[in-house]
Amino acid sequence: MVTDKKRVKGEGLLEIKGLKIDGFSDDIWNPIVKGIDLTLKRGEVLGLIGESGAGKSTLGLAAMGFARPGCRISAGSIVFDGIDLVKATEEQRRALWGSRIAYVAQSAAASFNPAHHIIDQTIETAVSHNIKTREAAEADARDLYKRLQLPNPDTIGDRFPHQVSGGQLQRAMTAMAMSCRPDLIIFDEPTTALDVTTQVEVLAAMRDIVEQFNTAAIYITHDLAVVAQMAHRIMVLRYGNLVEEAPTRAMLKEPTQDYTKSLWAVRKLQKPESIIKDIALRIHEVDASYSGSHKVLDNVTVQVPRGRTVAVVGESGSGKSTLARAITGLLPPSKGEIYFNGKPLPKALADRDKDTLRRIQMIYQSADTALNPRQQVRDIIGRPLEFYLGLTGADRDRRVVELLESIELDESYIDRLPNEMSGGQKQRISIARALAANPEIIICDEVTSALDQIVQEEILSLLMRLQRETNVSYLFITHDIATVRAISDEIVVMHQGKVVQQGPKSKVLSPPYPAYTELLLSSVPEMDPDWLTGLLAKRSMKAKTTA
């Protein structure tokens, strides 16, 4: 960023020394953060990155002098503008929170009270800390909405949280954090839950506003490309230790540690596309709607070739998950036909026979909810074997172990419960469950979006290997273009229930694009600190020329 020198003033704002934080589990205190030093100057944006469990959120909260329930700060000091937050009383810390240190959480939808107007929640802290009068605070909130480029800044505050979109709510939360003009804002994965197209707007708005008020910020994320746009300096964390720390540009150019390099190296996975004519599943001019007349799927035609991967991309609300429900029979289409191996598939789930059900399997986004928490791996994977193939007893168990081995886990996992495994392992179990039925098609609904990047990579290469071995077709629903690029043969772009574009990967991912595909592709953050600035400039240029 060009303004680095001007913004980052010499004055230190936050200084953390030798910080150790423990978490209580299984009746003992386990270290989560293991002695970290951190300094932050006024106006500086520091990026904290790492996989889940790296301790980045814990460290971010500790910068406020706050330890989550079940955690304690066991050593070290946190000095914020001359005040030691570890030694400070609860009273003193509470006086700082909200007014001088603010926090923006990942899920704005969960952080807003659904029963109050947005503006009342935006100004609540400023009014309760007696910083401003209600009128002044409201006027200021409207000004902030405007600066954050929210539509109708004068009236949007009178809406309830559910009446605005996720991206708008996230910006409203940033306005809330800004309402007291804090010295420090902590952003905890603020755009992780948003679509790429929305993410761009939110990132730009957040970057702008901290710049305008010269606010220091700690930006926590697992997305390198995002942090590259936001931060002046990056700290890489792993297992509660600092791996590497450097200014953004230097870090992106020449990471020194192996772990950092491995983070940089992900997404090198690339499958050569191959097209065949043998169609396993054909969705023909399908309409579907939940209740009422609004069509969630509008005249959708998609073909899935045998042994290949078709990626369905689009933002949330584009109808991609509904397409999966239509195929599986959970939401029978109101018009159109679905052909499976050339024969029409009964529309409703109840009308399909066991063998048809066996051939179409599904893997869900969140293995946490897709695996019954009370069933052991033995039963989770064993049930389809028993149900479809009639395997029982020792035969069944042996097949379960074979399946475990094919997903690169071993026999020791057989009596584990889902909560005794990591996110990646659970997703592997989901894959094994689908595979147990010997399916012809697996519908993968955002199967990697809840996972860390390195784990995503492992899961994707596992899926690709299994496809080579069993010739199964994947209908891969995702909003992540990088994933699409890695694994698909064909791509279907969906927008508002309609298919915008469909074709082989090489064709869809190269110009000329339809307008929506272009917007979607250009919104994917790149590992270049100037990407966001460049993109915004390009878009405003375009807007001018079209106007």
Added chain:
Amino acid sequence: MSTATAPVRTIKARRTVMESVRRNLKTAPLTAWFGMIVILLYAICAIFAPLLAPYGESEVVGKAYQLSSAQNWLGTDQIGRDTLSRMIFGARNTIGIALITTLVSFMLGGSLGVLAALKRGFLDQGISRVVDAFLAIPVLIFALMMLAVVGKSLVNLVLILALLDATRVFRLSRAVALNSVVMDYVESARLRGEGMGWIVFREIVPNILPPLITEFGLRFCFVFLTISALSFLGVGIQPPTADWGSMVAESKSLISFGRATPLYPAAAIALLTVAVNFVVDWFLHKTSGLRDGH
């Protein structure tokens, strides 16, 4: 496929129920042990009452209102029956009836609750509104009314209390099952083509069992108190059958003479209630994954 040629392997066996029980017991806190031991002692009293009690249930062994003595450890009641023997037989009647009542109410309320959550729509609305109507009337008054209508028999008592309790169990099991039926694993089972039985008993019930078992413990105590209250009012368990509630009722006037007689059955009720709750607390703590506020 390599299955035909692969050497036959022995896969490690499932952990048995006994092993899991033993593992859990190892970590039980002191309060839970206290609760379990008390419940066990009560159970022994109830099961082996004829062997343990020095005299028969309604056997007149001496003069009325005797103080404690070597023959009658806790003295005698208003017509000269041995209080200790009646306490021991009372355990059998009171606990036995409470247990049966709670079981019936859980089978009824639990299955209807899960069914309503799974089917939704008309069935759910229908059952829920009927339950609402029941819940609008206080339990004790409703029970008294029903007993007056159908007559004071033991079977009627059990059925009426079970029905009234089932309304509360229904509410709870419907609410917790609603959280479970929307989960992807239930959808996954439906997509697999599983029948209603599998979905209810293998997918949903294991997940809603912890709150239900906890509720079972609490409901058991409440039923037990309601029976005691009804017996105290004279419409519960009928004489000469011994039961703790009516024993308190019969000897209540003695309290003004400084005698502890009514306190013995009252203490028996209190101790069991506390013991059950200790065990329930432990169970709740084990299954809910709640952490202490460190």
